[in-house]
Amino acid sequence: MFLFLILAALLFPTTVSGASFDEIRIELPPGSQLKVRNDYGNLTVEQWGQNYAAVSYTTEGSATLTRSPILINNQGKLVTISVVRRPVDPAVAVHLKLKIPANVDITTWNGGSYTKPEIQVSTDAPPKLIGPENAKTPAGTPADKAENVELSEGDVIRVDSQLVTLNVSVVDRGTSRGLAGLVQSDFKLFEDGREQSIVQFESSSAPFDLVLLIDLSGSTKEVVKLIRAAALRFVNAARPADRIGVITFAGTSTIVSGFTSDRDLLRQRIETIDTARGDTKLYDAINFTMNQIKKDATNARRSAIVVMSDGLDGTIPGISGQVGSQTPYADTVRNIQEFDGVLYTLWLNTEYEAMSPEDTQPEAFAAGHDRMKAMAEAGGGVFYEVEKLTDLAGSYEQVVADLGTVYSLAYRPSNSARDGHWRAIRIGVNRSNAVARGKRGYYAN
Numbered sequence: 436m437f438l439f440l441i442l443a444a445l446l447f448p449t450t451v452s453g454a455s456f457d458e459i460r461i462e463l464p465p466g467s468q469l470k471v472r473n474d475y476g477n478l479t480v481e482q483w484g485q486n487y488a489a490v491s492y493t494t495e496g497s498a499t500l501t502r503s504p505i506l507i508n509n510q511g512k513l514v515t516i517s518v519v520r521r522p523v524d525p526a527v528a529v530h531l532k533l534k535i536p537a538n539v540d541i542t543t544w545n546g547g548s549y550t551k552p553e554i555q556v557s558t559d560a561p562p563k564l565i566g567p568e569n570a571k572t573p574a575g576t577p578a579d580k581a582e583n584v585e586l587s588e589g590d591v592i593r594v595d596s597q598l599v600t601l602n603v604s605v606v607d608r609g610t611s612r613g614l615a616g617l618v619q620s621d622f623k624l625f626e627d628g629r630e631q632s633i634v635q636f637e638s639s640s641a642p643f644d645l646v647l648l649i650d651l652s653g654s655t656k657e658v659v660k661l662i663r664a665a666a667l668r669f670v671n672a673a674r675p676a677d678r679i680g681v682i683t684f685a686g687t688s689t690i691v692s693g694f695t696s697d698r699d700l701l702r703q704r705i706e707t708i709d710t711a712r713g714d715t716k717l718y719d720a721i722n723f724t725m726n727q728i729k730k731d732a733t734n735a736r737r738s739a740i741v742v743m744s745d746g747l748d749g750t751i752p753g754i755s756g757q758v759g760s761q762t763p764y765a766d767t768v769r770n771i772q773e774f775d776g777v778l779y780t781l782w783l784n785t786e787y788e789a790m791s792p793e794d795t796q797p798e799a800f801a802a803g804h805d806r807m808k809a810m811a812e813a814g815g816g817v818f819y820e821v822e823k824l825t826d827l828a829g830s831y832e833q834v835v836a837d838l839g840t841v842y843s844l845a846y847r848p849s850n851s852a853r854d855g856h857w858r859a860i861r862i863g864v865n866r867s868n869a870v871a872r873g874k875r876g877y878y879a880n
Contacts, residue, residue: 461488461507461514465538471552472517472544475504476530480541481555488535490516495528504529506598519598519847526853598634598845599626602737602777602815603873605840605864613840614869615639622871623863626848637737637843642676644694644736645838648724650744650783651711652685659710661824662743666705669741669831670698674839678736681705682727684720686713690727717748718760718767721810725774737843738776739816741834743827745785746803753799755792764806771813772877777841778814781830782807783821815874848879855880 463469469488471478476495492505504518518529535541535554542549603622605614619636647666651659666681673679679701681691689711692704721742728738749759760767771778786800804820811818817837819830848858858879862871 459490459505459507461490463488463514463536463539467539468513469535469539469541470513470515470543470549471531471533471541472515473529473531474544475518476528478531478533478543478552479555480543480552481532481534482537483534483556484536485534486536488514488533488539490531490533492518492532493530495530505531598847599860599877600635600775600843600845601860601862601873602739603842603844603862603871604817604837605842605866605869605871608868608870613639613837614864614866615840617842617864617866619844621865622842622844623865624844624846625861625863626846626850626858626876628859628861629849631846631849633844633846635843635845639840639842641843642674642678642736643838643841644678644680644728644738645673646680646682646724646728646738646740648720648740648742648744649681649683649708650685650715650717650720650742651683651708652713652715653785654710656710658824659708661827663705663708665824665827665831666708667702668828669835670701670705672832672835674835677838680727681708682720682724683708683711684716684723685711686716688716688720688723714749714757714759715744715747716760717742717744717746718750718762718764720760721767721778722762722770725770725776728774728776737841739779739838739841740776740814741779741781741831742807742810743781743783743821744803744807745783745800746780746805746807747785747795747799748803748806751799751802751806753796753802755795768810768813769878771810772874774814776814777816777873778811779816779819779834779837780807780811780814781819781821781827781834783824783827813874815872817872850879853879 463486471480490505490507506517506519507514516531516533518531533541541552541554543552601624605617606612607614617639619633622633622636624631624633647669649662649666651662654662670679675696678694678696679692680694681701681704683689683691691708692701695701721740724740728740747754748764749757750764751759762770782804784804786797787794789796808818817834819833821827821830844862850858856879857876859876860874862873864871
């Protein structure tokens with residue numbers, strides 16, 4: 436989650452191991468100041484004859500990074516480049532190579548301060564740029580590998596998320612209404628009681644990629660009709676800049692629509708939703724959805740999953756005749772905690788009186804309710820109780836309203852130890868009677 440003026444997504448391979456990567460081009464006006472920090476490997480600086488800078492990196496060993504570790508903040512005549520890691524990434528060495536023009540003032544981090552680095556003189560030819568004149572594929576067609584990417588003034592590119600990122604909604608204690616219009620200075624962030632420096636901030640107006648995850652298990656055609664109508668209400672209420680995807684599940688998970696901002700196309704696909712067979716595999720569906728979002732490693736948007744279910748995964752005691760998810764509930768909660776997004780749950784009350792041991796027992800309905808609530812808390816979202824299906828559309832609209840008050844923060848932890856321990860997070864808001872809701876921490880793996 437990242438913002439500062441303009442966001443851009445870069446097409447990088449999603450897995451790297453002992454590899455080198457193509458250069459990122461950075462336009463530098465005369466007299467520019469460049470600051471570079473790499474705490475995870477070596478830095479090589481070369482001077483060349485071009486009027487722009489180019490940065491690339493290599494990794495060592497067999498461990499893999501899921502995304503590129505380079506963070507670039509371009510503010511005109513001041514450009515900072517750093518290598519960052521998420522707590523879940525392996526301790527792999529990352530080496531930077533930087534090529535700069537002669538008119539750039541460069542300093543590099545040297546253990547406690549920025550100093551002038553040793554600069555080599557390069558005789559290498561500049562890399563060939565891929566542009567409209569020599570492109571071999573139509574515009575909009577992804578290339579097989581990343582080519583040079585140009586950065587201009589005002590850009591902040593998070594080439595990778597290698598930070599701790601949080602999605603936080605802020606509400607008024609008295610009215611429970613969300614608060615919009617806050618700025619970065621309104622927030623204070625603490626990890627294990629120690630204040631952290633917020634390095635990236637995204638306002639509540641920034642767009643989301645939203646996934647509607649819909650439980651169809653046991654649904655009749657009449658029930659599905661109401662579910663389709665509620666999903667269409669969600670689409671109509673969502674902000675125009677938000678992209679929406681739809682996944683349904685029962686025994687298996689089905690992608691009804693990938694992310695799209697085309698509302699007409701989305702409505703057409705929602706109208707195709709029909710009854711589905713199979714046991715309720717809620718936990719598998721949630722993990723499937725999170726994995727689908729993670730596959731889009733170049734996505735620069737914030738992500739949210741909105742789950743509608745009665746919570747009755749077939750693995751819950753008191754539910755007879757069902758197999759349920761292969762992924763255990765505890766593992767699912769852990770994965771939700773590590774998910775770089777926010778998860779909302781809408782619990783639909785389907786309880787009925789058990790007349791025999793073969794019926795779903797009261798304790799199973801209670802467990803489904805409690806687990807849906809716990810998963811929303813683990814995902815930094817909100818838990819909604821939907822007592823009857825006709826209330827579902829109104830609940831979806833409330834989710835859209837709540838998403839409009841979600842802020843995204845990122846920080847580099849002062850405690851860099853990877854000991855697998857839980858790191859408790861607390862967020863303060865500099866507004867009277869305001870409270871922040873979000874994830875409570877993460878595991879430093």
